[in-house]
Amino acid sequence: MATNKESAEQIVEAIGGKDNIAAATHCVTRLRFALKDERKVNKEKLENIDIVKGSFSTNGQYQVVIGQGLVDKVYKEMTEATGIGESSKEDTKSAAAENLNPLQRGIKTLADIFIPILPAIVTAGLLMGINNIMTAPDIFFDDKSFVEVYTNWADLAGIINLIANTAFVFLPGLIGWSAVNRFGGSPLLGIVLGLMLVHPDLLNAWGYGSAEEVPKWNLFGLEIEKVGYQGQVLPVLFASYVLAKIEVFLRKRIPDAFQLLTVAPIALLITGFLSFIAIGPITFTIGSWITNGVVGIFDAVPALGGLIYGGLYAPLVITGMHHTFLAVDLQLIGSIGGTFLWPMVALSNIAQGSAAFAMMLLSKGNEKLKGLALTSSVSAWLGVTEPAMFGVNLRFKYPFFAAIIGSAIAGIFITINGVKAPSIGVGGLPAFFSIFAENWGAFFIGMGIALVVPFVLTLAFSKFKKAE
Structure with a gap:
């Protein structure tokens, strides 16, 4: 059985040598390479290495499956033995992006936004499942739920439900943080933007369809609906892009001494107005079309x-x-x-x-x-x-x-x-x-x-x- 150092050297040789590596990093289970020429990879030789469990190319990166824990050791040996400097994931992604077409770049952008927030979403899903087991009828008792029979457990189920729902109630805040960061802006402003779109002063999006009267702002004769975007994805995605680009634009043009007092307020104000006047209503409609289209297909056939x-x-x-x-x-x-x-x-x-x-x-x-x-x-x-x-x-x-x-x-x-x-x-x-x-x-x-x-x-x- 080869040592980790020997395995690392074998992997580098099989992917075309260190001169073929533009950048390298790793995740929980895989080595990730941005290669200059993937045609130089000897896949058969690579997958015959004892510690390699498989390899594939996706999103401009060549990934080698090693396994949890071991991948850290192999990566460290690889950087020390070959002289390849440790790269951040962003460095590797940037190098890999040069090999992508526009569609792949769009898919990669969505992945970069949603993957960082997945742990919160998956955790919420698991906790919601536990709450469902406790509160759904016909699981433990006929026509009654567990908490209906054992009422002293009801408050525990309520707390679990609150913790589970938080990620979805404030989903725009999570997406705003990740999206603005991905688009080059300040993640903190992304959180503020996302929470702004679900502010309690706004009509909850889930109650919009049944509301007898929708509250409105009157801006110099222009009526704007005071509606939140709970559970919506597109409004905060597009608003985050606009916020990040405005922030970057301002930071390049405003002297450092004045940036703290000017950049964030101006960027948030402009993005906020655009979100409630145009971005929100338009993307909310598009999101409804997408939802109705997908649901319609699955309902019909x-x-x-x-x-x-x-x-x-x-x-x-x-x-x-x-x-x-x-x-x-x-x-x-x-x-x-x-x-x-x-x-x-x-x-x-x-x-x-x-x-x-x-x-x-x-x-x-x-x-x-x-x-x-x-x-x-x-x-x-x-x-x-x-x-x-x-x-x-x-x-x-x-x-x-x-x-x-x-x-x-x-x-x-x-x-x-x-x-x-x-x-x-x-x-x-x-x-x-x-x-x-x-x-x-x-x-x-x-x-x-x-x-x-x-x-x-x-x-x-x-x-x-x-x-x-």
């Missing part, structure tokens, strides 16, 4: 919607386009109180794990593949699919297609049965915690489909193409 999204989610992960649907999920949650897309993501995780587990049984004589398939299948069943998808299933292709088929069938079933999640939550097998309790029965059947179908199909497909 739920089986087709489940087939397409359930089957295509894994291929979307390869391209990075799955990040764009985070915004759609959050928009659905804010508009209709739940998302029917995210449950299919959880089933896609399970399907990839099941296909990888089948490969573990098929990999007799290949101990590395056997160990990788086992650990990556468990990881996928817990919601982290990269090792299974890129380390096993895509390498042999037919397990990947088996997982897609199983995920599509499961997607059709749960969509027909109207399964929804109140939030984006944990993935894989624990995902039922983040599903509305009344949908558990259908979701468990969907989980069974995602577990069994890819496993059986992978074994069947192996008869036609022997695993290497």
Whole structure:
């Protein structure tokens, strides 16, 4: 077994040498490289290195799957042994962006905005699931919830619900912080902007449709509705872009001595007026169109919607386009109180794990593949699919297609049965915690489909193409 230092040197050699590396960093499980020429990568040699569980290219970065904990040690050895300086994630992203087309840059921008706030959203989803278990009827008792029978637990459920809902009530604040930071402005101003859009003096967006009278401001004859944007994604995204660009413009032109007293007030005032006069109303309408369009498709032909999204989610992960649907999920949650897309993501995780587990049984004589398939299948069943998808299933292709088929069938079933999640939550097998309790029965059947179908199909497909 090679040492970490030797493995690091082997990885650098396999990706074309240190001269082919523009920048390098790492995340929780993967080394991330911005390469000058990805054609120089010897993928076969790279994936034969003992510690490498898979590799793939996405969003202009070449990523090598190592594993949690070990990746830190390998990265450190790589920087020390090869003389490659440690790069920040922003340095690597900037270097990688030069290889992207406009569509990829747009997808990358959304990913850069939503990924940093995912821990808060996933945590909220898990806590909301716990609250649902405590407050939904027919789980522990017929026609009654747990807190209705044991009333001394009701306040605990209430506190859990408050903590869980906070991330969604103040979602524009989270998005504002991340988006303004991504667009080059001050994150603190982004938080203020986001919270401004959900200020308690404004009519709550969730009550807009049923309001008898909408309060208005009168600005020199121009009437502006005093409406908040709770649960909305597009208004704060566009407003954050405007705020960041105004701030950058002002900082370049106002002397340093006056910036503290002028830049933030001017930028927030201009952005605030534009948000309530134009940005908010226009993007709120666009968001409603998107929501109505997606909901309309799934209402009209739920089986087709489940087939397409359930089957295509894994291929979307390869391209990075799955990040764009985070915004759609959050928009659905804010508009209709739940998302029917995210449950299919959880089933896609399970399907990839099941296909990888089948490969573990098929990999007799290949101990590395056997160990990788086992650990990556468990990881996928817990919601982290990269090792299974890129380390096993895509390498042999037919397990990947088996997982897609199983995920599509499961997607059709749960969509027909109207399964929804109140939030984006944990993935894989624990995902039922983040599903509305009344949908558990259908979701468990969907989980069974995602577990069994890819496993059986992978074994069947192996008869036609022997695993290497």
